[in-house]
Amino acid sequence: MGEPSVGRQLPVAVDAMGGDKAPAEIVAGARQAALDLGIPVMLVGRPDELGDTSGMEVVAASEVITMDDDPGQGVRRKKDSSLVRAAEAVRDGRALAMVSAGNTGATMASALLRMGRIRGITRPAIATPIPRPGSAPALLLDAGANAECTPGMLVQFAQMGAAYATVLHGTPAPTVGLLSIGEEKSKGTPLVKETHALLAGIPGMNFVGNVEGRDVLPATVDVVVTDGFTGNVVLKTLEGALRFFMDALGSVLDTDESTRTAAAVLLPHLEPLAAAFDPENTGGAMLLGVDGVCVISHGSSSARAIASAVQVAHDVAVAGLVGLLKQAVSQPVE
Amino acid sequence: MGEPSVGRQLPVAVDAMGGDKAPAEIVAGARQAALDLGIPVMLVGRPDELGDTSGMEVVAASEVITMDDDPGQGVRRKKDSSLVRAAEAVRDGRALAMVSAGNTGATMASALLRMGRIRGITRPAIATPIPRPGSAPALLLDAGANAECTPGMLVQFAQMGAAYATVLHGTPAPTVGLLSIGEEKSKGTPLVKETHALLAGIPGMNFVGNVEGRDVLPATVDVVVTDGFTGNVVLKTLEGALRFFMDALGSVLDTDESTRTAAAVLLPHLEPLAAAFDPENTGGAMLLGVDGVCVISHGSSSARAIASAVQVAHDVAVAGLVGLLKQAVSQPVE
Incomplete structure (x- = not known):
């Protein structure tokens, strides 16, 4: 996406208080983004808990929505929380995008209630990358x-997923598969069968039909579409x-002296695989369908x-993700 | 379960024509069971295609339900198929149990239509073992x-799964978990929430509440209950x-000379893990809820x-699985 020129670009708002290792690791990660990647960052949180914030914009927020808070209540009651303030910064055009490693439900609720939905979208969805070593991840x-x-x-998830794959990975016509329990269109629940019929009729969509569990990893399509229950169970x-x-x-590698010697030989070869599946490298999931860019990072996120x-939030925002999602779902569904 | 005394026991009916490697590997496997395990076997299929069947009973069936056949139609039209005849042998008390590596849907349909359901069971379910190296598999x-x-x-799946775990693994009060997208009983679909409430009220059931995808492997409960759509997607x-x-x-192990040398050191240590996850060793899935024992083997099954x-079919049949399932579901659900 080229080198961003600091000063001419809006910052990415980072919820400094969200995540198992907040605020220290979050602030450290924000600093890496600012210094090493040249991406301007806005830290949102309690200023006196953030440590050294030199070189980064700080937006004060006095409250924190914790993992134990009910998402909806948390957002409604804690109006001065770091999550709500980060979402407002995006809504108000003061930030390009937001990132949080905090309470996932509250992150969704903040984004939804403050940024609003894209016109025509029934419900936002979480798109999670599935690593494909050697090529772009599937979603x-x-x-x-x-x-x-x-x-x-x-159907909207399929449209948004395809648009996101195009923006994120440059795939011009991403293949889309519908997760089911057999490849034939007669297989699955009524939800799947009806969705199959609708997807098959959408012009311009590269719908390959049903895919099965064994098509998730290794992914045989660029975008795997499913309901949030099945998708969450599959990912976990x-x-x-x-x-x-x-x-x-x-x-096994640590069994004894001989296996540890063997391990030393193998580790350099195992590293690319381990790196591909390290959640630290994937940048988190994306909430698609809200009127702004919102990245949901894993609770255990390190710097x-x-x-x-x-980086991901910045790249997809400057690439115009939201505009492309709006275009994608403005096509007729039926 | 002790050494069966051949001659006093009914045979296990084996569909000799079902599976990617049928009939040769199926007949070879039946022979292993008969000779090495001392379990009497009844081969069901086309006698002139079975090769050497010495020491095994053969029941002639002129037809074969293929992988391409529609399950219901196949069973209705091919009344002299090996699958239908195997199920009839169980129904008529000429076989202890049946085993097939053929068309899964047709195996279910044959068992259901010929053996019938256990009284009170709404629908049979497929119980699949999830390996747990070092201890009994979960289901x-x-x-x-x-x-x-x-x-x-x-709820019936939970009751049958618990009874099966008890018979198969000797677990006296198997732990039962309901697959959902959060541990709280408020998480999941209406199906999951209603089921949670029902399971919590069943006397004698060791229901631990909701479990998540990450509790499947490694399994944190003895029995994981879910609908057949989610279960199939998760297993695949x-x-x-x-x-x-x-x-x-x-x-990685085959990269070059040095990794191949390292591999030779590691392989003995990797073998137990590989063996635990080798579908060849698990004996296949069990159709629970029909009035007889029916094991559904993987299509790729070898001898x-x-x-x-x-072995599994024999063991659970002589241990009285069907009787225990009948008892399990005779308890009030609500």
Whole structure:
């Protein structure tokens, strides 16, 4: 996306108080983005808890929405929270985009209530990258914003996911698959069957039909569309299985002197794979459908993860993501 | 379960014509079960295609339901198929149980139409083992028999899954978890929320509440209950991810001379893990809720997988699985 010229660009608002390692790691990540990547950053939070903020804009917010807060109530009651203030900065045109590693539900609620929905969008969805070592990640959506969905919502998720893949990865006509339990269009729930029929009729969409669980990793399509219940279960299943295998492999490599010697030989070759699946590198999930750019980072985000998230937020904002989403869903669905 | 005394026991009916490697590998697996495990076997299929069947009973069936056949139509039209005849052998008390690696839908339909449902069961479900290296596998059900479910069906799946875990693994009070997108009972779809409320009220059930995708592998409960759409997607996601990681690891180990030397050191330590996740060793999935024992093996089953399946079918049949399922669901649900 080229080198941003600091001073002429709006900053990315970072919720400094959200995440397991907030504020220290969040501030450190924001600093990495500002200094190493040259992306202007706006830190939102309690100024006296942020430590050294030199070189970054600070917007004071006296409250914090915690992981235990109910998302809707938190946003309504804590009007001076870092999350709400970050969303307002985007709404008011003072920030290009927002990033938070805090309460996911509250991040969605803040973005939705302050930025509003894109006209015509029924519900926003969370798009999560699925790593594909050696090429651009695939996207899975909805990853958990909406436990219950209608066919019309899934069609919009497909449209938004395809637009996002185009912006993020430069894929001109991303392939879109609908997650089901068989490739035939007769397979699945009524929701899936109705959605299949609708997607097949959308001009310009590169819809390849149903895909199955085994098409998620390795992903056989650029965009995997599903309801937020299935999507969330699938992603957490992958997350758990990945950790399980990494731990099991780690134990094998650490068995004794001979395996540790073997491990030293293998580690340089294993690193690219581990890096591809390190959530620190993916920059987080994107809330699609709100009238602004909102990146939802993992709660455990370190400085590096936050810097990646700021980079993604910046890149898709300057590439005009929201405008492309508006175009994408202005096409007739039926 | 002790050594069966051949001659006093009914055989396990094996669909010799079902599976990617049928009939050769199926017959070879049946022979392993008969000779090595001492379990009497009844081969069902076209006698002149089965090769050497010495030491095994053969029941002639002139037709084959293929992978391309519609399950319901296949069973209705091909009345002399190996699948239908195997199910009839169980129904008529000539076989203890049936095993097939053929068309899964047709296997379910044959069992359902010929054996019938257990009284009170709304719909049978497929219970699939999830390996837990070092201990008994967990069970996930429904793995795909019913894309759409009601709360009452999920409660029966929980009851049947718990009874099966008890029979198969000797777990006296298996822990049962309901797959959702958050641990709180307020999380998930209306189906999940209603099921949660029902399960919490069932006396004697060791219901631990909602579990998430990351609780599937490694499994944190003995029985994971979900609808057949989610269950099928989750299992196929795991299957795909497992193959992906094994392939990626294999590539790393085979990079050059030095990694191949390191691999030789590690392989003995990796083998137990690989064996635990080798579908050949798990014996296949179980159709629970029909009035008889029916094991559904993977289409790619080799001789060893079939022998494992015959072993499991035999063991749970002689342990009285169907009787225990009948008891389990005779408890009041609401």
